[in-house]
Amino acid sequence: MEKKARVLIDCRDEKGLVYKISKVFYDRNLNIDNNREFVDQEIEKFFMRSEVSGMFEINELQDALKEVTPADARIRVIEPTPKKIIIMATKESHAIGDILIRYADGELDAQIECVISNHDTLEGLVRRFDIPFFHVPAEGLSREEHEKHVMALISEFEFDYIVLAKYMRILTAAFVETYEQKIINIHHSFLPAFIGANPYKQAYERGVKIIGATAHYVTNDLDEGPIIAQDVIPVSHRFEWRDMQRAGRDVEKIVLSRALALVLNDRVFVNGNKTVVF
């Protein structure tokens, strides 16, 4: 039976890769509906994402691609079915709200398994959408104890990604490593960037004329982790810090939703501390 797949390949670059990979598709009489490649010349790494359709068997295709690519190749043949996601949030509703509206609309190419929060503020909103909400309070607990409860909860679900939709707690290295390349975050980041508590207040005090937001994978780098999407909006001296925060929320939610759509459509490769976005 005719079917579709997204084929993602990344490996060290070598001569003939496009030829060898497209030969595998050609020999199986597959259509290439969409094809994008990129070579990071600096580190000689090859990235390719193809959307193919036709008669094929996933494992066979994967094995055939394995044979024609270098030993280090990561090959993923993915059927385009909705991913499963877990959302973590705290109190603010703009980022999670934007996802929920898209979800209710059928625009989000994902199944939301549950929402986990360290506060119960968002419980009402989430329940309006018939999605399980779990309140895991952090008061009186060490970071590790709190995360133990969260991880126990997460372990009850199958999922592809954890989306931090303004989850305001810092994650431990252990947590991040457990879900490597599976955690997406939205970060308020500015020109210049402000780290730490109340970045909008810092931005206000610095008198910036532009504020922005960054969606990224969460890693244990001191810095943020591979950036998926960024955007900005102009502000002026008439913006008090609360106005900046309000304006910033619009950018945050749009950038997170944009990044999430890219990730759910398997359009993002992690390349060290950078990304390749097709």
Place this chain on the structure above:
Amino acid sequence: MEKKARVLIDCRDEKGLVYKISKVFYDRNLNIDNNREFVDQEIEKFFMRSEVSGMFEINELQDALKEVTPADARIRVIEPTPKKIIIMATKESHAIGDILIRYADGELDAQIECVISNHDTLEGLVRRFDIPFFHVPAEGLSREEHEKHVMALISEFEFDYIVLAKYMRILTAAFVETYEQKIINIHHSFLPAFIGANPYKQAYERGVKIIGATAHYVTNDLDEGPIIAQDVIPVSHRFEWRDMQRAGRDVEKIVLSRALALVLNDRVFVNGNKTVVF
């Protein structure tokens, strides 16, 4: 001797094109330094731009590609040497000035053969850059008579593109057809678009909050022609129409220079009344 080329192919889409084309490169032991394809699914048309390097002979490569592609294929194997351009302008200096500064800097990947204008306003500026300037007055002449003089002048030069850097006269169909797909123009276009005399005044009277500019190939379509690049800037009720014009100039010059760089690097395919920009 090792050399580089840009290979541009467009033809009706069919199964195996990427495979067959990359096989031609592979068989000649060429490196693919950069590769981009796009299929316009609606009209089933295939576009590909590859930067290759290695030992090859241009005609032989072109013939080999001809053999593996459909009969309608347009195949261009282009050595990455600077293009030759002719600039046409009228009185305003912002668009041509931006090109001249890039030219003086060596940033522009082109040789400016000459500047042709229906006024002598820009003569001083152009001569500062040691570029031939020709004043071809239009007073008292029909459009056809004036263009006859311009075309006689153009015929003395070898060139790849004519850049209309705020050339304020409408071109005849005959002129446009003579230099098909060779004329690039910058158009002040807005939200909503304003056509005709003094578009900035129209935009002002309409009370728009954003103004923009469009760089495009010139065709004989009623409408503009295939769009290469567009950009916008915000304005407010505080902008009189001259302020809008001033702000618009910055967008116009940046958009034209951006489009020109794309065209000079052979990154733009014309696809009917649209473009594919790699």
Place this chain on the structure above:
Amino acid sequence: MEKKARVLIDCRDEKGLVYKISKVFYDRNLNIDNNREFVDQEIEKFFMRSEVSGMFEINELQDALKEVTPADARIRVIEPTPKKIIIMATKESHAIGDILIRYADGELDAQIECVISNHDTLEGLVRRFDIPFFHVPAEGLSREEHEKHVMALISEFEFDYIVLAKYMRILTAAFVETYEQKIINIHHSFLPAFIGANPYKQAYERGVKIIGATAHYVTNDLDEGPIIAQDVIPVSHRFEWRDMQRAGRDVEKIVLSRALALVLNDRVFVNGNKTVVF
């Protein structure tokens, strides 16, 4: 008792207006917390918006301002209480969804009285937020008959503004005149602008590189009506028209919400077919 008000004045310009108006405030010992003026030099019209606080009586203040301003002056002294709004929508959820999330969050400075739709698609979503939803079908009815039902419904509510959040029916002149300067709409508008059915398909076929949206007051002008806010996003040849539509939705919802916030905060003056936005 100390209170706050927004004072909005527009009238023909004449010498001394700022002096005379600020004298009224000064004589009553009011604080000016925020003050913005604008003179449209072309038509010699004066606009002023002041946020004042102190001990005052609204009618007395209004009368005092009347006395020092020209006969044509429109003077509004408005207490900063939440406005009442009616939302009209059709099937798409992005624009209304964005408003609902802000509403649930307490960010929207308004009370949503009800949602009226010519379809029942959005009923489930609206009811999640405990807001009355009225389905007023249009099938088999003339435009006038349908609007008669809608207006009967509207007449049961007190309201300040009607927000068309992707309401896809054209309103009659009679409807628009009934609620003059009270109807806000979001319009998909592009570079160049596309009017009529399926503008995203038209934009796709035109090959634009930017799409945008316009929030405006609804009038009976052939054209749109006074523009409140506009914004755009870049697109490319890789966007099919459905991708453009999806991208356009993000701009539409943000622009509508931005315009709505401006209107709810009494920051927008209508100035002929333009606006002054403070």
Place this chain on the structure above:
Amino acid sequence: MEKKARVLIDCRDEKGLVYKISKVFYDRNLNIDNNREFVDQEIEKFFMRSEVSGMFEINELQDALKEVTPADARIRVIEPTPKKIIIMATKESHAIGDILIRYADGELDAQIECVISNHDTLEGLVRRFDIPFFHVPAEGLSREEHEKHVMALISEFEFDYIVLAKYMRILTAAFVETYEQKIINIHHSFLPAFIGANPYKQAYERGVKIIGATAHYVTNDLDEGPIIAQDVIPVSHRFEWRDMQRAGRDVEKIVLSRALALVLNDRVFVNGNKTVVF
């Protein structure tokens, strides 16, 4: 004789300032062609910029304004004549080139007194515009010795502002203090911001999706100094650091020219480490 002036006032906020100041204008029968105020509520500071026209004597007007404003008031009554500027640059031509084209066009509301550079690279370009160029080499000199030569040169000119158009040397505290609030700089700044050598390479290695630029007053703050204008452009994984630099140059030049126009029109107040831009 009828004349025009820009009146700039900043002082601690107190009740009645708008009234008292506009009374001074009213008593002299002056027209207010444009008027903007802003109160920084956090530090209770008042800013006002008025464009007035009529029959007046500058000193008398200044004195009258002094009388009605708090003791700390800084009052400037400025005739709108072109300012005099000195440009300092190093090797790159994009920022200075953009200024020169505007200058040649008459768009720049300033007289360029001279260009000073620590290299002779730009001499040819500057001389094309008949502007004095001074090469002050820094080789073999301490920072202080080099600046001594520069300052000796500067002292020969009357000027209002020094524009650093990609001047790549760090200025000493002594230099900065000598020309307090008179030095404008363009800074490549990103999301997140990169300080130090080759910021574009740092941005590339961080994998940012947006790069930007900041125009600001130069101060001795560790950080940059009051920001006048900022802007950004999107980039992608396909940009090598030289592509980022090339794209960044377009933003740098536009942002510097925009900031310069604001400063030359007396539209910028320095407010601590921030600005108020009218």
